[in-house]
Amino acid sequence: IESLNNKYLLSVLLSECKGEDRVIQPTEDVFASExxxxxxDCTFETTRTSPTLFWYRQKCxxxxxxxLKSYSDNAEKASEFQTDRFNAxxxxxSVPLKIQxxxxxxxxxxxxxxxxxVTGNTTTLYKNLWREDNTILHNIH
Incomplete structure (x- = not known):
């Protein structure tokens, strides 16, 4: 454990959507130093001509x-990730996340x-169905 004191563990989990759209992430852990x-890495399959992809971080x-989210040639970051250290x-x-x-x-x-x-509360998850003009059509669960 002592040898890992100066190492950082970045876990990436496999994430997959059902249907025509799919996101694939490697399952191995990533080790790096300060x-x-x-x-x-994150690769995806979609029928959309202009996909929007998101990155989320979950601490212990x-x-x-x-x-952040990435679409076309643009990226928008949450306020705590405005630094140039995070880019996608x-x-x-693919939409790789680079952390410097x-x-x-x-x-x-x-x-x-x-x-x-997919969004919702802890007991029921909902898949949001969106039109191209970003309005919700309806929720299913």
Whole structure:
């Protein structure tokens, strides 16, 4: 354990959507040292011509927190991720998350998601069905 004191564990879990759209993340853990740069892979399959992908970070004993979304040639970041240390851009059918100048606080599980995402409370999950103009059609559960 002593040898891991200066190492950081970044876990990436497999995430998959049913139907025509699919997100694939490697299941192995990523180890790196303070100050390093890591890239977390995420590939996707979709029928959408302009997909929107999201990255979330879940620290120990916490819920997943929105980091950023990437679409077309744009990216929007949550306020706590405005720093240049976190970047993601769609490249074909992948949207890798690049984290630079690693810090201990970056240790977490990172999730990639494809719009529409699954949302809801702890007892029932809902898949949001969106029209191209970003209005909800209806929820199913």
């Amino acid at each position: 100050g390093d740069t890591v890239t977390l 004993n916490d819920f997943p927190r929105y980091m 851009a769609i490249n074909g059918t 100048k690693l810090q201990l606080t970056d240790s977490a599980v990172y999730y990639c998601a494809l719009k529409p995402t």
